[in-house]
Amino acid sequence: DSGVTQTPKHLITATGQRVTLRCSPRSGDLSVYWYQQSLDQGLQFLIQYYNGEERAKGNILERFSAQQFPDLHSELNLSSLELGDSALYFCASSFSGSGTDTQYFGPGTRLTVL
Amino acid sequence: QKEVEQDPGPLSVPEGAIVSLNCTYSNSAFQYFMWYRQYSRKGPELLMYTYSSGNKEDGRFTAQVDKSSKYISLFIRDSQPSDSATYLCAMSEGTYKYIFGTGTRLKVLA
Numbered sequence: 001d002s003g004v005t006q007t008p009k010h011l012i013t014a015t016g017q018r019v020t021l022r023c024s025p026r027s028g029d030l031s032v033y034w035y036q037q038s039l040d041q042g043l044q045f046l047i048q049y050y051n052g053e054e055r056a057k058g059n060i061l062e063r064f065s066a067q068q069f070p071d072l073h074s075e076l077n078l079s080s081l082e083l084g085d086s087a088l089y090f091c092a093s094s095f096s097g098s099g100t101d102t103q104y105f106g107p108g109t110r111l112t113v114l
Numbered sequence: 115q116k117e118v119e120q121d122p123g124p125l126s127v128p129e130g131a132i133v134s135l136n137c138t139y140s141n142s143a144f145q146y147f148m149w150y151r152q153y154s155r156k157g158p159e160l161l162m163y164t165y166s167s168g169n170k171e172d173g174r175f176t177a178q179v180d181k182s183s184k185y186i187s188l189f190i191r192d193s194q195p196s197d198s199a200t201y202l203c204a205m206s207e208g209t210y211k212y213i214f215g216t217g218t219r220l221k222v223l224a
Contacts, residue, residue, distance in 0.1 A: 042216035
């Protein structure tokens with residue numbers, strides 16, 4: 001168990017809908033990362049937060065947004081969902097958010113868009 | 115061309131075999147190299163973390179980095195059925211950003 005928690009485990013929804021994925025980092029970690037994993041693309045970095053502030057953006061669509069709250073938990077919002085958004089979404093956390101830090105991954109949320 | 119290339123497998127080996135998993139990369143600025151193990155429907159779990167070139171050993175696992183060839187390897191000795199998983203390599207320049215390989219599926223047959 002990495003200490004990173006994610007809810008829900010599974011989410012099934014329809015095209016055009018909006019969903020929110022939640023992540024709680026390991027105790028003491030200040031940085032949260034979001035990744036998308038699909039069969040053909042592997043793990044793709046979406047966005048990073050450090051202590052409530054956005055630090056870096058990767059391949060995140062404009063329909064997606066995220067935030068990190070004062071208690072350090074983070075939420076990833078996905079809107080106007082398309083079939084292609086079906087994937088595993090992982091949250092990871094690290095202490096300082098630098099590239100020398102180890103990232104610890106949560107168990108993921110499996111999103112299915114029908 | 116992807117920054118990190120990894121053979122997707124699947125790789126099937128008998129129990130007790132030595133397994134070699136590899137990644138190549140194109141970005142010479144990568145300095146930090148990681149191997150993650152991912153069981154089906156679970157999150158990636160860090161196995162090995164190395165800085166720059168050289169070898170690192172942890173139990174049955176050995177990570178090797180050859181920066182001159184832009185090639186990293188993970189060796190698993192005395193492989194067990196419980197090692198059956200997808201193995202992801204990841205690399206970083208030392209900034210926030212990890213670049214992951216697509217993963218190699220390993221199956222160890224009892």
